[in-house]
Amino acid sequence: MNIIVLVKSVIDVELNIRVKDGEVVKDGLNYILSKWDENALEAALQLKEAGDGEVTAVTVGPDRAGEALRKALAMGADKGVHVNDPAAAGSDAFGIAKILAKVIQRNAFDLVIAGRQSQDTDLGATGPVLAELLGVPLAVNVIEIDPKPAGGKLNIKRKGDVGVELIEIALPALLTANDSLNEPRLASLRGIMAARKKPMDILTLSDLGIDPETVGAAGSGIEIVEFQPPPQRAAGQKFEGEPEEIARQVVELLANEAKIFA
Amino acid sequence: MNSTEFSVDRRDIRFVQQELLQLAKLTELPRFKDFTPEDFDMIVEEGSTFVEEVFAPLNKSGDEIGARLDNGKVTTPPGFKEAWRQTAEAGWVGITSDPAFGGQGLPISVAVGVLESMYGANASLYTTAMLTAGSAGLITAFGDQAQKELYARRMIGGQWGGTMCISEPEAGSAVGDITTSAVKASDGPHYLIRGTKCWITGGDHDFTDNNIHLVLARVEGAPPGPKGISLFIVPKFRVDPQGHCVDSNDVTTVRLEHKLGIKASPTAVLEFGAAGDCHGYLLEGENLGMAQMFKLMNEARLQISYQGLGSASGAYRNALAYARERIQGISIERGKDRAAERTPIVRHPDVLHMLMTMKATTEGARALIYATAYYSDMARHGPDDTRQHFKDLVDILTPVAKNTGADQCHEAVRLGVQVLGGVGYTEEFPLAQALRDSKIASIYEGTSGIQALDLVTRKLRMRGGGLFQTLLREIGDLAQNQALLPQLGQAIAEWRDATDKLELTVASLANLAEELGPREGVLNASDVTVYFGDVMCAYYLLKMALIAETRLVEMGAGNSAASNAEGSGLDEQSARETARNSEEARFFYNKIKTAEHYVFQILPRAKAIAAKVQSRNFAALEAMMEEVG
Ligand SMILES: Cc1cc2nc3c(=O)[nH]c(=O)nc-3n(C[C@H](O)[C@H](O)[C@H](O)COP(=O)(O)OP(=O)(O)OC[C@H]3O[C@@H](n4cnc5c(N)ncnc54)[C@H](O)[C@@H]3O)c2cc1C
Numbered sequence: 001m002n003i004i005v006l007v008k009s010v011i012d013v014e015l016n017i018r019v020k021d022g023e024v025v026k027d028g029l030n031y032i033l034s035k036w037d038e039n040a041l042e043a044a045l046q047l048k049e050a051g052d053g054e055v056t057a058v059t060v061g062p063d064r065a066g067e068a069l070r071k072a073l074a075m076g077a078d079k080g081v082h083v084n085d086p087a088a089a090g091s092d093a094f095g096i097a098k099i100l101a102k103v104i105q106r107n108a109f110d111l112v113i114a115g116r117q118s119q120d121t122d123l124g125a126t127g128p129v130l131a132e133l134l135g136v137p138l139a140v141n142v143i144e145i146d147p148k149p150a151g152g153k154l155n156i157k158r159k160g161d162v163g164v165e166l167i168e169i170a171l172p173a174l175l176t177a178n179d180s181l182n183e184p185r186l187a188s189l190r191g192i193m194a195a196r197k198k199p200m201d202i203l204t205l206s207d208l209g210i211d212p213e214t215v216g217a218a219g220s221g222i223e224i225v226e227f228q229p230p231p232q233r234a235a236g237q238k239f240e241g242e243p244e245e246i247a248r249q250v251v252e253l254l255a256n257e258a259k260i261f262a
Numbered sequence: 263m264n265s266t267e268f269s270v271d272r273r274d275i276r277f278v279q280q281e282l283l284q285l286a287k288l289t290e291l292p293r294f295k296d297f298t299p300e301d302f303d304m305i306v307e308e309g310s311t312f313v314e315e316v317f318a319p320l321n322k323s324g325d326e327i328g329a330r331l332d333n334g335k336v337t338t339p340p341g342f343k344e345a346w347r348q349t350a351e352a353g354w355v356g357i358t359s360d361p362a363f364g365g366q367g368l369p370i371s372v373a374v375g376v377l378e379s380m381y382g383a384n385a386s387l388y389t390t391a392m393l394t395a396g397s398a399g400l401i402t403a404f405g406d407q408a409q410k411e412l413y414a415r416r417m418i419g420g421q422w423g424g425t426m427c428i429s430e431p432e433a434g435s436a437v438g439d440i441t442t443s444a445v446k447a448s449d450g451p452h453y454l455i456r457g458t459k460c461w462i463t464g465g466d467h468d469f470t471d472n473n474i475h476l477v478l479a480r481v482e483g484a485p486p487g488p489k490g491i492s493l494f495i496v497p498k499f500r501v502d503p504q505g506h507c508v509d510s511n512d513v514t515t516v517r518l519e520h521k522l523g524i525k526a527s528p529t530a531v532l533e534f535g536a537a538g539d540c541h542g543y544l545l546e547g548e549n550l551g552m553a554q555m556f557k558l559m560n561e562a563r564l565q566i567s568y569q570g571l572g573s574a575s576g577a578y579r580n581a582l583a584y585a586r587e588r589i590q591g592i593s594i595e596r597g598k599d600r601a602a603e604r605t606p607i608v609r610h611p612d613v614l615h616m617l618m619t620m621k622a623t624t625e626g627a628r629a630l631i632y633a634t635a636y637y638s639d640m641a642r643h644g645p646d647d648t649r650q651h652f653k654d655l656v657d658i659l660t661p662v663a664k665n666t667g668a669d670q671c672h673e674a675v676r677l678g679v680q681v682l683g684g685v686g687y688t689e690e691f692p693l694a695q696a697l698r699d700s701k702i703a704s705i706y707e708g709t710s711g712i713q714a715l716d717l718v719t720r721k722l723r724m725r726g727g728g729l730f731q732t733l734l735r736e737i738g739d740l741a742q743n744q745a746l747l748p749q750l751g752q753a754i755a756e757w758r759d760a761t762d763k764l765e766l767t768v769a770s771l772a773n774l775a776e777e778l779g780p781r782e783g784v785l786n787a788s789d790v791t792v793y794f795g796d797v798m799c800a801y802y803l804l805k806m807a808l809i810a811e812t813r814l815v816e817m818g819a820g821n822s823a824a825s826n827a828e829g830s831g832l833d834e835q836s837a838r839e840t841a842r843n844s845e846e847a848r849f850f851y852n853k854i855k856t857a858e859h860y861v862f863q864i865l866p867r868a869k870a871i872a873a874k875v876q877s878r879n880f881a882a883l884e885a886m887m888e889e890v891g
Binding site: 066067070071074186187188189190191192193196 | 296297298300301304305308309311312315316351352353354357366
């Protein structure tokens with residue numbers, strides 16, 4: 001099976017993120033592989049290990065996105081493709097999907113797996129738009145994959161609003177991963193060493209025949225005009241005294257102020 | 263970062279590796295040309311995550327349950343065997359081992375970025391890995407091709423364990439006095455080994471199918487003392503050339519020690535050849551054992567310094583997190599105002615002093631240890647014409663780094679217990695275990711006393727003091743640097759003064775030895791080793807503070823008083839302002855404060871040490887302590 005995994009380098013939100021003059025302050029930030037992408041990659045690796053095939057990790061981003069790709073290679077992806085072109089900066093989900101579609105369509109593929117959303121923008125749009133551009137069926141928020149495709153179809157489970165859907169999806173297809181799909185493996189030292197010798201394609205928009213005006217900030221239909229930090233959480237409340245007394249106070253507050261029993 | 267779990271100080275490790283030592287330049291050496299600087303970063307980053315997720319969670323239960331010996335079989339605590347498997351499979355056991363035999367061949371100065379945390383997160387688990395890689399290293403260095411393929415490859419891969427069997431009941435510090443014997447067999451290339459080894463780390467365990475002991479023994483008729491010692495490969499199970507265990511090799515686990523700490527690390531008394539049938543395979547040649555050990559001794563000793571460092575680093579982060587949360591008392595500036603808000607203890611000056619001492623000690627030790635590791639990489643793989651220079655630095659700094667890592671870092675852990683107060687003394691928080699676990703570092707691989715003797719009676723005297731002069735020239739660069747902040751300039755001047763006095767103190771020790779005798783000459787050897795360590799830690803902390811100044815300026819800090827002047831430098835107020843607004847700038851600002859604290863609050867003990875030596879008082883030698891009653 002030829003599997004494409006979409007990966008993105010995102011700001012590590014474990015660190016404090018500061019906003020100044022409507023923009024995120026970039027100094028001292030650490031970038032990591034978006035966590036749902038790790039689930040996507042793990043799923044791809046498990047599929048490969050259960051049968052055979054090849055896993056290609058693809059990213060669009062500046063130099064530092066190469067790190068996310070190398071992490072993917074260290075975890076076990078076979079090849080990497082990095083679209084690194086300043087003109088791609090500022091793309092909206094549609095722009096990114098357009099670029100990814102061009103990358104993916106260069107070769108035959110069976111499955112594309114993406115994270116259900118990226119950890120920084122929480123948008124969750126790239127996967128669905130890409131499925132549309134590729135003209136393949138889509139299942140989002142996947143929580144289980146049967147590793148043995150049968151008759152060109154894959155059995156999966158996805159989490160819907162009210163319950164779990166059991167789906168048979170025809171390949172090629174695009175899935176987006178929920179974080180309960182699996183427990184991503186750690187990159188091993190051997191994996192990191194092996195990654196050094198794995199092929200990594202670095203492409204520009206012109207390599208892909210994409211008109212820079214149609215993607216990036218120039219082609220984006222949306223513009224982020226300002227960035228506002230999330231509101232500070234109000235201070236918590238501390239209870240002191242005997243456990244019974246505390247329990248009574250808490251229940252009272254929950255009932256009367258939070259009105260959770262209403 | 264919180265008060266109960268181990269976490270890696272990624273930021274400081276990155277600073278030391280990338281900004282202070284600039285390890286990226288190692289990739290220009292032929293030996294490391296297949297690496298990129300990004301590989302180094304990724305290895306340390308992913309290794310840190312591995313440690314936090316695989317090593318740390320087993321630390322406490324490992325301590326509670328400990329390794330056990332029942333009916334001749336050793337069982338390690340639940341989870342340890344699986345963690346070993348993961349560690350081995352991921353390649354971490356052989357992180358610095360020879361790539362020709364399955365190792366990853368990393369520079370040790372890069373690897374230490376992971377290894378200190380392995381120690382800090384779970385010293386018990388790491389000891390076995392460290393000894394396995396270390397003993398495999400002896401085989402890759404001195405074994406023949408077949409031995410390397412058969413034994414070293416499997417040890418580096420973690421399929422088999424490895425140990426170093428040096429100590430005996432009557433021969434601990436005095437290695438030359440060992441009596442384990444080896445007799446050339448009449449029916450094969452092997453020797454028959456007989457004797458008892460004690461304190462053997464990883465001497466027996468359930469991680470692997472076989473355990474390969476490297477045993478120091480005396481061949482029949484060999485000269486007495488260190489010159490008559492040979493090194494043997496003694497597997498627990500004899501193996502065929504394909505590596506299948508075919509026969510038990512008459513190695514018996516007599517006992518496991520009940521210890522103060524590292525309780526999950528099995529420390530065994532091993533009996534070799536109780537039935538007269540223990541085969542040993544000679545490494546390289548007879549009577550070369552001590553020379554072989556010496557060649558790898560610096561590295562082995564430096565390894566132990568990582569342990570104290572890792573413990574101190576973890577302890578500092580736990581203590582800092584706790585101090586920010588624990589509310590107790592009123593800030594002293596609020597006086598007797600009972601209505602004043604209660605404060606987190608991190609505001610109390612005494613607590614801050616302890617935390618800062620922990621931070622300064624840990625970060626100074628980290629820089630010293632990583633730098634020594636870097637010199638070691640350069641001594642082995644650097645340009646030919648610089649190797650001797652770096653070898654000199656490694657030789658003189660190894661005992662200093664070992665004692666700093668073992669003793670000063672242990673002291674930092676002790677302060678961590680103190681910061682927590684009552685709960686620090688309980689097993690509810692990890693500090694108590696860290697205090698117990700980290701104590702061992704000053705005992706094994708040569709006690710602190712033995713390191714001090716090595717420094718004072720060997721290293722400082724080598725080539726007529728030539729190594730010391732090389733080091734003094736190396737660190738002399740600091741005095742040429744111009745600090746931007748006046749207090750940092752003063753700190754550098756203070757350090758310069760302490761360094762000059764170190765030279766005098768070392769000379770005084772030599773005089774005492776000459777004038778009064780060898781006993782007087784070494785009475786303060788341990789003290790002087792502390793002094794040496796303080797000077798070195800302060801040196802690196804000051805260098806880092808200078809880098810931090812530059813970074814702050816790059817981040818927009820300047821001189822508020824002379825804001826219009828061109829390239830206006832830096833003043834305290836502006837540095838503080840910049841630091842208030844950014845975590846990264848705060849890291850740099852605190853780095854400067856750390857150097858100042860070290861120089862003005864820790865380094866002054868050097869003056870006391872100098873005074874002890876100058877006192878020419880030898881009461882400890884004169885008192886009748888040997889007499890009974
Ligand atoms: C947990 C643990 C694990 C260990 N693992 C191993 C291992 O894997 N392999 C191995 O071979 N050994 C191991 N050891 C042994 C360790 O290396 C020795 O305990 C150490 O070298 C000290 O030897 P000793 O215990 O006989 O103490 P001694 O040598 O009896 O020393 C006692 C005291 O006397 C001092 N002293 C001794 N001689 C001198 C001298 N000439 N000048 C000044 N002071 C002196 C020492 O500094 C110390 O303070 C381990 C020990 C422990 C506790």
